[in-house]
Amino acid sequence: MMQKNSITDSTLVSNYIKGNEAALAILIKRHQQRLFSFIYSKVHDRDITEDVFQDTFIKVIRTLKKGNYNEEGKFLPWVMRIAHNLVIDHFRKTNRMPSFKNTDEFDIFSVLGDGNLNAEKQIIKNQIHDDVRELINELPEEQKEVLVMRMYKDMSFKEISENTGVSINTALGRMRYALINIRKLIEKHKIILVD
Known part of the structure; x- marks a missing residue:
């Protein structure tokens, strides 16, 4: 039996697609902290973060079940992109979309976009x-x-x-x-x- 931590994301994804439901639970557990923090840093509200987190994995599951996942072994960035789009949807729905504001999260010309600029x-x-x-x-x-x-x-x-x-x-x-x-x-x- 392989150690959970030594199984790559891409192996877990393909196992899940093949019908191994437990593989998804390992993936969620592995990335939940990072993803939760990422969403929270954008919305600053625990309840909304929970909602977006749930919606992200609903979308992940749907995409995987449909067989639309493009296997490049980059599972986390893909999930982060889904979460980011859902955050934007949330702002749009609540009309809180910062229009014409230079914020790293929603900027057209954000080249670095990670706040590490001197x-x-x-x-x-x-x-x-x-x-x-x-x-x-x-x-x-x-x-x-x-x-x-x-x-x-x-x-x-x-x-x-x-x-x-x-x-x-x-x-x-x-x-x-x-x-x-x-x-x-x-x-x-x-x-x-x-x-």
Whole structure:
């Protein structure tokens, strides 16, 4: 009998997919502390954290059962991404989505996004945020609208389509042109995106 701790996440995942229910319990136990802390650091509320934690694993189970899990042996980052998206959904539902705020969690241009910046780098990063925000104002109105909805308000293209009265394809097209134009403007204004 193998020691639980020596079984890799990917082995546990494939065991669970093959019908070994106990494998999921080991995975949850292994990562619950880290995941719980991650969610709590975003929502600052134990009850909401519990809800998001439960919802994350419901989604994990559904995805695994459907066979949609892309096996790359990176189980934890995948679960964290699901949790992060659910946190964003929570903020959207409660209208607490920080729009136009530079927070590491929900930032369009968060290159590092982990708070480990020293003061000088933070100042440079803030300057870049301001510079890029200025550039957004130079975009044609319809491109600017889609970019803001998608990047700052984290709306889906379906929601953008409903809000702007254009098809999803048109919204996608505007987003693509907005990003192309932003890239051109960044080069034109010689803004260097530090990492």
